[in-house]
Amino acid sequence: MSGAATAGSSVKERAKLALNDEFLRKAVKFTTERLRNGKKAASEQHGHWDEWRERGRQIRLHTIAHLDYYLNLFADNARKNGVHIHFADTGAEAVKIALEIARRVQAKTVVKSKSMVTEELHLNHALDSIGVEAIETDLGEYIIQLAGEMPSHIVIPAIHKNRYQIAELLSADAGETLSPDTTVLAGYVRKKLREKFLEADIGMTGCNFAIAETGSMVLFENEGNARMVSTLPKTQITLMGMERIVPSWADLEVMATLLPRSATGQKLTVYLSGITGPRRETDADGPEEMHIIIVDNGRSLQLGDPEFQELLNCIRCGACLNACPVYRHIGGHAYGGTYSGPIGAVLTPALKKNVAEWDDIANASSLCGACYEACPVKIPLHEMLIYLRRRKVEAGRGNALESAGMKGFAAVMGNAKRYKAALKLGRIGQKLVVRDGGIRAKLGPLKGWNTYRVAPSLAKETFRERWDTLEQEIRAGLREMDPDMKERMERLARERAEGKGGHGHG
Amino acid sequence: MAESHRDWLERMDAESRAKQEAFMNGIAAKLRRPRAVQAPEHPFRGAPDFWNGFEWPLEERIRKFMENFQAVGGHVARLPDLQAVRAFIADKAAEMNAKYVIRQNVAELDALELESALPEGARVSVWNRGEGEHWKARAAEADFGVVVADYAAAYTGSVTVLSAKDKGRSVSLLPTVLIAIIPVERLKTRLGEILKDFDRAGRENLPAGIHFISGPSRSSDIENDLTIGVHGPGIVYALLVG
Amino acid sequence: MKVSMMITCLSDALYPRVGEAMVRLLARYGVRLAFPQTQTCCGQPAFNSGYWEEARTSAKTILEAFEDSDFVISPSGSCTGMIHHYPKLFENDPVWLPKAQALQRKSYEFTQFLVQVLGVKDVGAVFPHKVTYHPSCHGSRLLGVKDEPMELMRHIKGLEFVPLPFAEDCCGFGGTFAVKMPDISGAMVTEKGDHVVETEAEVLVGLDMACLMNIAGNLRYRGEKVRVMHLAELLEEGVKGA
Numbered sequence: 007m008s009g010a011a012t013a014g015s016s017v018k019e020r021a022k023l024a025l026n027d028e029f030l031r032k033a034v035k036f037t038t039e040r041l042r043n044g045k046k047a048a049s050e051q052h053g054h055w056d057e058w059r060e061r062g063r064q065i066r067l068h069t070i071a072h073l074d075y076y077l078n079l080f081a082d083n084a085r086k087n088g089v090h091i092h093f094a095d096t097g098a099e100a101v102k103i104a105l106e107i108a109r110r111v112q113a114k115t116v117v118k119s120k121s122m123v124t125e126e127l128h129l130n131h132a133l134d135s136i137g138v139e140a141i142e143t144d145l146g147e148y149i150i151q152l153a154g155e156m157p158s159h160i161v162i163p164a165i166h167k168n169r170y171q172i173a174e175l176l177s178a179d180a181g182e183t184l185s186p187d188t189t190v191l192a193g194y195v196r197k198k199l200r201e202k203f204l205e206a207d208i209g210m211t212g213c214n215f216a217i218a219e220t221g222s223m224v225l226f227e228n229e230g231n232a233r234m235v236s237t238l239p240k241t242q243i244t245l246m247g248m249e250r251i252v253p254s255w256a257d258l259e260v261m262a263t264l265l266p267r268s269a270t271g272q273k274l275t276v277y278l279s280g281i282t283g284p285r286r287e288t289d290a291d292g293p294e295e296m297h298i299i300i301v302d303n304g305r306s307l308q309l310g311d312p313e314f315q316e317l318l319n320c321i322r323c324g325a326c327l328n329a330c331p332v333y334r335h336i337g338g339h340a341y342g343g344t345y346s347g348p349i350g351a352v353l354t355p356a357l358k359k360n361v362a363e364w365d366d367i368a369n370a371s372s373l374c375g376a377c378y379e380a381c382p383v384k385i386p387l388h389e390m391l392i393y394l395r396r397r398k399v400e401a402g403r404g405n406a407l408e409s410a411g412m413k414g415f416a417a418v419m420g421n422a423k424r425y426k427a428a429l430k431l432g433r434i435g436q437k438l439v440v441r442d443g444g445i446r447a448k449l450g451p452l453k454g455w456n457t458y459r460v461a462p463s464l465a466k467e468t469f470r471e472r473w474d475t476l477e478q479e480i481r482a483g484l485r486e487m488d489p490d491m492k493e494r495m496e497r498l499a500r501e502r503a504e505g506k507g508g509h510g511h512g
Numbered sequence: 513m514a515e516s517h518r519d520w521l522e523r524m525d526a527e528s529r530a531k532q533e534a535f536m537n538g539i540a541a542k543l544r545r546p547r548a549v550q551a552p553e554h555p556f557r558g559a560p561d562f563w564n565g566f567e568w569p570l571e572e573r574i575r576k577f578m579e580n581f582q583a584v585g586g587h588v589a590r591l592p593d594l595q596a597v598r599a600f601i602a603d604k605a606a607e608m609n610a611k612y613v614i615r616q617n618v619a620e621l622d623a624l625e626l627e628s629a630l631p632e633g634a635r636v637s638v639w640n641r642g643e644g645e646h647w648k649a650r651a652a653e654a655d656f657g658v659v660v661a662d663y664a665a666a667y668t669g670s671v672t673v674l675s676a677k678d679k680g681r682s683v684s685l686l687p688t689v690l691i692a693i694i695p696v697e698r699l700k701t702r703l704g705e706i707l708k709d710f711d712r713a714g715r716e717n718l719p720a721g722i723h724f725i726s727g728p729s730r731s732s733d734i735e736n737d738l739t740i741g742v743h744g745p746g747i748v749y750a751l752l753v754g
Numbered sequence: 755m756k757v758s759m760m761i762t763c764l765s766d767a768l769y770p771r772v773g774e775a776m777v778r779l780l781a782r783y784g785v786r787l788a789f790p791q792t793q794t795c796c797g798q799p800a801f802n803s804g805y806w807e808e809a810r811t812s813a814k815t816i817l818e819a820f821e822d823s824d825f826v827i828s829p830s831g832s833c834t835g836m837i838h839h840y841p842k843l844f845e846n847d848p849v850w851l852p853k854a855q856a857l858q859r860k861s862y863e864f865t866q867f868l869v870q871v872l873g874v875k876d877v878g879a880v881f882p883h884k885v886t887y888h889p890s891c892h893g894s895r896l897l898g899v900k901d902e903p904m905e906l907m908r909h910i911k912g913l914e915f916v917p918l919p920f921a922e923d924c925c926g927f928g929g930t931f932a933v934k935m936p937d938i939s940g941a942m943v944t945e946k947g948d949h950v951v952e953t954e955a956e957v958l959v960g961l962d963m964a965c966l967m968n969i970a971g972n973l974r975y976r977g978e979k980v981r982v983m984h985l986a987e988l989l990e991e992g993v994k995g996a
Contacts, residue, residue, distance in 0.1 A: 234685065254711050259707050273667070370938060484786055
C-alpha cells in the first residue's frame with residue numbers, strides 16, 4: 007500500500023507523478039501494446055470473435071440473473087465434495103475467517119497464488135499481524151511484495167518495474183548479488199519458492215471460475231504456482247468473489263476461449279486446473295483440508311441495479327487496461343485502488359458505494375469506448391463512467407464551479423436565440439486574445455488546453471449566419487436526384503414508420 | 513476441554529449453512545424476486561452451435577496439436593508404439609543425464625519397463641506404489657516426470673491429466689522435465705469435447721485434480737521477457753503414440 | 755423527403771466551412787438540405803459530465819428542431835452518437851422518449867448517409883496529396899462508422915493514403931476531459947500528434963471536428979504544417995478541382 011507511486015490524493019496528482027516517470031510510461035506502453043496486439047491476433051485467428059463475446063456475455067448475464075440459484079448449487083456441491091464453504095458479507099469477515107483457519111491449523115507460512123480478491127482484502131497484511139508469513143508466488147507478485155507495493159496491472163502486476171530494480175530487490179532477498187538477467191532472476195525465484203511450496207502450511211488461491219453443477223473451482227495460470235499452491239500444502243484456502251460462477255463445464259469452454267486470448271493473446275494459459283474437493287482418501291498429494299471463502303464485499307450492491315449489474319460479468323482479463331489510452335499514459339497506481347484501468351475506475355467506487363470519494367477516477371476517462379470494444383463480455387464501461395458522474399451530480403456532490411457552468415450551459419443551449427447572442431458576445435470577447443486565427447494565451451480555462459495546443463478562434467460568421475446565402479446558392483444549382491437514391495430513401499423512411507429498419511446503437 | 517479440530521470444522525460448517533440461507537435470500541432480494549429454487553432455463557449453455565460441430569480428421573488433429581504445442585515452446589514427437597516411446601525416453605535420459613524419474617502407476621508405463629531401459633544409475637519411482645514414501649518429495653527431486661495423458665486437445669495444444677491414487681498431480685508438476693504420452697485416439701479437436709465429459713460424468717465421478725497443460729511453465733513478468741520454467745516443468749515433451 | 759442538417763455547435767461556431775462543404779456536396783446528388791434554426795447543442799458536454807437535467811434542456815432543442823425531418827445528417831459521429839443516447843436520457847419521460855427514439859432511427863453521420871443511404875462511394879474527386887486519417891472513437895466505435903470513410907477515400911483520384919499508427923487510439927479530447935485532466939489529455943494529444951507527424955502526410959483528415967480541433971491545436975502548437983480537414987471538406991475540394 008505504500009511507495010511513491012501511490013502518493014497523491016487525487017488521480018490528477020497521481021497521474022502527474024506517473025506522467026513524469028519516463029520509464030514507467032515506456033514500460034506501460036510497451037507491455038499494453040504487446041498484450042493488445044496479442045489479443046488482436048488471437049481473436050482474429052480464432053474468428054467469429056463477436057459471436058464468442060456475445061455468447062460469453064449471455065452466459066455471464068444468465069448466471070448473475072440467477073446467482074442465488076447457481077451460487078447455492080455450487081456451495082452445496084462443493085460441500086458434498088468435502089470442501090468447507092464459508093460466506094463473508096464484508097472484507098473484514100473474509101479476513102476473520104481466513105485468520106481463524108490459519109490459527110486453527112497453526113500455520114507459520116502461507117504460499118499464495120495470484121488473487122485480486124486477497125489484494126482487495128489486504129489479506130497479507132492481516133496474516134502478518136498474527137505472525138503468519140504470507141508469500142506471493144506469482145513471479146510478478148513476489149517482486150512487488152518485496153517492494154512493498156500493490157499490483158499496477160491485474161495480469162502483469164510488476165509492469166512498472168525494470169530488470170535493474172527487480173535485480174536489486176531480489177539480490178537483497180537472496181543476500182547475494184544477482185545479475186539483471188531475466189533467466190537468472192526467475193531461476194532464483196524458482197529455487198527459493200520451491201522450498202516454500204514444500205514447507206508451507208497453507209496454500210491460498212483465488213478463483214477464476216467456479217462450476218456450480220459439480221462444485222469445482224477453476225484456475226488459469228502460466229507459471230504453475232497456482233498448481234503448487236493447490237497441490238502441496240496440507241490446507242488450501244480459496245478466496246472467491248461471489249460472482250465467479252458459471253453453471254457447467256460446457257460454459258467453461260466459452261470462458262476458456264475468451265479469457266486467455268483477451269488477457270495475453272494465448273490460445274490457452276499453460277495451466278488450466280479444475281479442482282473438485284480436497285485429495286481423495288487414497289491420493290498421495292493434494293490438500294487434506296480445503297476451504298472456499300465466498301466473498302461479497304460490495305459485489306451484491308450491483309445486483310438489481312440496471313446500470314451496474316453487468317459489472318459482475320467481468321472475468322478479470324485486463325483487456326480494457328491494455329486498450330485504454332489513459333491507462334497507457336498513467337499506469338495502474340494512479341487509479342489509487344486495487345483494480346486499475348477502466349474496470350477499476352468503475353469497480354472501485356461501485357464496490358465501495360462511495361461515488362463521491364472516487365469521482366475523480368471516473369473523470370479520468372475520455373469516454374473513447376476502447377474498453378468496451380476490448381471487453382470479452384461486452385461490459386459498457388464507458389457508459390457506466392457517465393452513470394457514476396451523473397450519480398454524483400444527483401447526490402448534490404458536483405463540483406460547484408462545474409455545476410454553475412452547466413447551469414449556464416443549459417440556459418444558453420436551451421434556446422437558439424440565447425445561443426446566438428452568446429456566440430456574438432464570444433466573438434467580441436476573443437478579439438483581445440486572437441492572434442493569426444488562434445489563441446495561445448494560457449489564460450483562465452484555456453490554461454490546460456493551451457499548455458499543449460493552440461485554441462481555435464470563433465469563425466467570423468457562424469454557419470447559421472451564412473445559411474441564407476448558402477441556401478440561395480444551392481437552390482440555384484440543385485440537380486435532380488437519381489431515382490434509385492430517391493427510392494432507397496423513401497423505402498428507409500417507410501420501413502422506419504412501420505417500426506422496422508432504422509439503425510441501432512453500436 | 514479445548515474444541516477439537518473436527519469439532520471446530522463442524523461448528524464452522526453449521527455456521528456456514530445458516531449463513532448460506534441468509535446470503536442467498538439477500539441476493540434474491542437485491543434481484544427483486546423470490547428465491548430461485550428450480551434450475552432456470554439456460555438457453556446459452558456452452559459454445560455457439562457452429563463451434564460444436566467443428567472437428568478435424570485425425571491426421572489434421574495430430575498436425576495442429578504438434579504445431580500449437582511447439583509454438584509455445586513445447587517439444588513433440590510422433591512415435592509408432594510404446595517400444596519407440598521407451599527408446600525415446602531412454603535416449604533423452606542419457607542425453608540430459610537424468611538420475612531420477614518418477615512416473616504414474618499405470619499399466620501402459622509398467623509395460624515400458626523403463627528401469628531396464630534407462631542408463632546405469634538412474635532410478636525410477638512409481639507414484640504411490642508402496643507405503644511410507646514421501647511422494648511429493650520424490651516428485652520434487654525427479655529430473656523426469658512421465659505421465660500418460662487422459663485426453664489432449666489439438667486446437668489449443670493441450671494435454672489433460674486427471675488425478676487419482678496412482679496418478680499424482682505432482683508427477684506432471686514438480687519434475688524438471690515432463691514427458692506426456694498421448695495415445696492418438698485420445699486426441700480431440702476442441703477443448704469442449706473434453707469438458708463435456710466432465711459434465712456427463714457428474715460431480716461424484718470427478719477426480720480432485722483436472723489439469724490441462726499447454727506447454728512449459730512460463731512468465732513474462734520481468735520486462736515482458738519470456739522466461740520458461742518459472743515454477744512448473746520448463747521442458748515438456750508430448751509424445752503422440754499410434 | 756426532408757433532409758436536415760444538424761450542424762453541431764462546434765462546427766457552427768468554429769468551423770462553418772465544414773457545414774458548407776457538406777451542403778454543396780450533397781446538393782450535387784439532388785439533396786437539398788434544410789437547416790432548422792432552433793437547433794443548438796446536442797447536450798453531450800452536460801450528459802458526459804453527469805448533468806443530465808441540463809443535457810435534457812439542450813437536447814430538447816434538437817428533438818424539436820428535427821421532429822418533422824425524415825433524415826438528420828451531421829458532420830460528427832460523436833454528436834450523432836449522442837442522439838443514440840437520447841432514449842436513455844429520456845427513459846423516464848413518456849412524452850419525450852418516443853421523440854428520442856424516432857430521432858435516433860433517422861440520424862446519420864455524414865459518411866454513413868452518403869455511403870449507406872445514397873449509395874455513393876465515388877464522388878469523382880481528385881486530391882493529389884498524401885493523406886492520413888484519424889478515426890474518431892465515437893463515430894467508429896459507437897456508430898460503427900469504419901468502412902465508409904475508407905471506401906470514399908479509396909475512390910479519390912491521386913490521393914496517397916498513409917495509415918496513421920495507433921489510429922484507433924483516442925486523441926485525448928473527450929470534451930470536458932481535456933479541461934479537467936489537462937495533463938493526461940495533453941499526453942494523449944501529444945502522442946497522437948507524434949504519430950501524425952511520423953506519417954509525413956500533408957493532410958490529416960477525420961469525421962469529427964472536436965477531435966480534429968484537438969489534434970490541429972497540438973500540431974500548430976509545435977509548429978507543424980500539416981493541414982487538418984474534415985472529410986466533407988476534402989471531398990468537396992476534390993470535386994471542385996476535378
